[in-house]
Amino acid sequence: xxxxxxxxxxxxxxxxxxxxxxxxxxxxxEYMSWYRQDPxxxxxxxxxxxxxxxxxxxxxPNGYNVSxxxxxxxxxxxxxxxxxxxxxxxxxxxxxxAPNEQFFxxxxxxxxx
Amino acid sequence: GNSVTQMEGPVTLSEEAFLTINCxxxxxxxxxxxxYVQYPGEGLQLLLKATKADDKGSNKGFxxxxxxxxxxxxLEKGSVQVSDSAVYFxxxxxxxxxxxxxxxxxKLIIKP
Numbered sequence: 001x002x003x004x005x006x007x008x009x010x011x012x013x014x015x016x017x018x019x020x021x022x023x024x025x026x027x028x029x030e031y032m033s034w035y036r037q038d039p040x041x042x043x044x045x046x047x048x049x050x051x052x053x054x055x056x057x058x059x060x061p062n063g064y065n066v067s068x069x070x071x072x073x074x075x076x077x078x079x080x081x082x083x084x085x086x087x088x089x090x091x092x093x094x095x096x097x098a099p100n101e102q103f104f105x106x107x108x109x110x111x112x113x
Numbered sequence: 114g115n116s117v118t119q120m121e122g123p124v125t126l127s128e129e130a131f132l133t134i135n136c137x138x139x140x141x142x143x144x145x146x147x148x149y150v151q152y153p154g155e156g157l158q159l160l161l162k163a164t165k166a167d168d169k170g171s172n173k174g175f176x177x178x179x180x181x182x183x184x185x186x187x188l189e190k191g192s193v194q195v196s197d198s199a200v201y202f203x204x205x206x207x208x209x210x211x212x213x214x215x216x217x218x219x220k221l222i223i224k225p
Contacts, residue, residue, distance in 0.1 A: 101159055
């Protein structure tokens with residue numbers, strides 16, 4: 001099992017550019033989520049999905065889109081990058097039952113200039 | 114609403130010292146409780162968990178007991194090592210909800 005994988009590991013964008021952060025899991029987990037981690041602010045939930053075809057907003061969804069066409073993949077799209085989106089992004093998955101133990105990917109460090 | 118409060122860091126200790134990182138929670142109902150650890154440059158990984166009152170989670174010498182009467186889940190280790198330096202996150206989840214509620218994280222620095 002590869003677990004949760006994320007690509008790329010590092011990315012530098014210019015303001016206004018768009019890009020997609022990839023996330024995949026091979027554990028057949030129903031639940032997937034995207035977080036951003038900023039210094040001193042812990043983890044903030046961006047979007048989540050409880051299954052293929054179902055997504056919902058988290059705490060800080062503005063400027064991001066997601067889709068879930070398959071159980072395995074949950075890409076995060078930045079529509080028009082802004083410096084405020086400079087952060088480390090983590091994808092996580094869980095099987096959806098209780099207790100909700102989440103498995104994390106290694107993260108993508110994004111810098112927007 | 115549901116919430117998790119952790120002690121602020123950084124916490125700086127000498128090697129072999131006793132560690133306590135405090136975590137308290139507010140929840141309507143009976144949550145499951147977790148401690149995650151994030152080593153430098155890595156993602157989060159589950160350290161231990163407890164699913165009901167009086168349960169004790171343990172792993173890698175760390176322990177935490179689910180105390181319903183004090184709504185706490187404090188992380189302890191008897192003798193820390195330099196390799197324990199990391200950020201520790203306390204979190205809770207409710208059976209009815211897939212989401213985790215996170216504490217702000219506590220940075221632990223262990224000096225040789």
